[in-house]
């Protein structure tokens with residue numbers, strides 16, 4: 028994957044495929060360690076112990092369209108390269124929480140990418156999935172609920188392009204500090 | 213325009229928009245819309261599906277095409293990512309492979325506007341290899 032924001036989208040896709048109606052994304056940056064952690068939790072179908080044990084095996088997937096699952100094993104390989112980590116907690120019929128961390132100062136760490144861009148596209152094409160976003164770094168925190176945003180614009184004949192732009196501008200206005208080394212200007 | 217940083221700012225923006233948009237027609241009923249589904253599983257994202265999806269989101273309204281863009285998981289055509297499934301109203305879905313911006317532009321101009329087929333269609337017999 029080209030950047031961390033795209034990895035995030037890929038993990039979010041797992042939640043969609045698990046039929047989640049609510050997804051919580053937490054992006055946390057530790058400025059001292061220059062570490063970035065992303066947690067994606069969903070209320071989807073979850074996994075049993077057997078499935079969790081197999082999940083990092085590139086040859087495991089529950090999909091029937093292709094015999095090889097690769098999102099999580101690819102991510103594992105990438106975080107390992109930067110001395111980061113990947114952790115999956117899941118309970119059948121309850122949901123799944125996937126957390127991964129990258130050491131931003133590591134030479135092999137992919138760029139962060141554009142989180143606002145990925146998230147605004149995601150909400151635009153999945154308006155029925157409730158997304159809760161928390162971004163934190165040093166003393167700053169930003170909390171966002173897609174439902175509250177969409178409620179405000181409900182009933183307006185906006186195109187997807189316009190909606191995406193308003194989402195993007197709003198998110199950028201509130202969370203652009205995440206890209207700064209110390210999260211302060 | 214002033215900064216939009218809080219929910220109150222959003223409400224203000226919404227009220228401004230409401231006035232501007234009053235003249236705009238409400239969109240078609242969804243069953244009459246063209247459906248554009250972009251495959252967004254790992255192989256799709258890794259080969260640029262996100263940019264292709266954004267391209268459709270941006271270009272369709274610009275070209276006055278009533279469509280709704282959504283995402284799907286892996287359709288089983290990893291060798292041909294990014295793939296896009298398009299359903300014209302009343303027609304069978306058609307899957308296009310190796311879609312980049314140029315291909316997407318061609319699909320919009322030929323298939324969406326005129327119903328003309330373009331290269332890159334994945335034959336249905338290739339579906340779901342086991």
Ligand SMILES: Nc1ncnc2c1ncn2[C@@H]1O[C@H](COP(=O)(O)OP(=O)(O)O)[C@@H](O)[C@H]1O
Nearest residue numbers: 041042045073088089090096097098099100123
């Ligand atoms: N959020 C989740 N909820 C339920 N199952 C999951 C979740 N994330 C991953 N899985 C399981 O792990 C498998 C492997 O995931 P992944 O490596 O992303 O490959 P793929 O998505 O291509 O199948 C999935 O097929 C699914 O069975």
Ligand SMILES: [Mg+2]
Nearest residue numbers: 037041098254
């Ligand atoms: Mg996956």
